[in-house]
Amino acid sequence: xxxxxxxxxxxxxxxxxxxxxxxxxxxxxxxxxxxxxxxxxxxxxxxxxxxxxxxxxxxxxxxxxxxxxxxxxxxxxxxxxxxxxxxxxxxxxxxxxxxxxxxxxxxxxxxxxxxx
Numbered sequence: 001x002x003x004x005x006x007x008x009x010x011x012x013x014x015x016x017x018x019x020x021x022x023x024x025x026x027x028x029x030x031x032x033x034x035x036x037x038x039x040x041x042x043x044x045x046x047x048x049x050x051x052x053x054x055x056x057x058x059x060x061x062x063x064x065x066x067x068x069x070x071x072x073x074x075x076x077x078x079x080x081x082x083x084x085x086x087x088x089x090x091x092x093x094x095x096x097x098x099x100x101x102x103x104x105x106x107x108x109x110x111x112x113x114x115x116x
Contacts, residue, residue, distance in 0.1 A: 020100040027107025028052075032083070046076075053079040054116045077102075084111040 025039035032052040039045050043060070050059050053076060062072035074096050081091025084106055094102030105111075 017100040021103050024099075024103025024105070024107040028080070028084075028103060031107065031111075032113045049076055049080065052113075053083055055079070079116065081106070083116055084113055086111065 022039050025045065026036035029038055029045075029048055029052070030036040034048050034052060038048045046060060046063060047057065050057060055076075059072065059076075063069045074092055077095035077099075078088045078091040081095055081102075082088060086106070091102075094105065096102075
């Protein structure tokens with residue numbers, strides 16, 4: 001089947017963004033003393049994020065409830081940013097809205113993890 005160049009470029013950009021998020025999240029996990037490979041496993045990476053920000057495991061339920069999950073992801077992003085010494089606005093802006101920028105900056109930058 002024929003695929004246009006535009007669609008091919010879409011997939012290239014998609015995988016570059018995905019790789020940036022995974023690499024950044026891997027380093028964030030390692031900085032927090034968790035296994036970096038956990039960033040590769042869906043749902044388990046949320047469990048690790050909840051451990052890093054010191055939230056109970058039942059919060060996983062919030063991620064499967066429509067509309068509630070939107071706010072749960074924002075809260076996790078904000079709390080994660082605070083754990084690494086960043087502002088709440090930084091967390092909402094870069095970790096939630098632009099994770100392909102936020103996670104690499106947090107993971108590969110000079111931010112250090114402080115337990116909440």
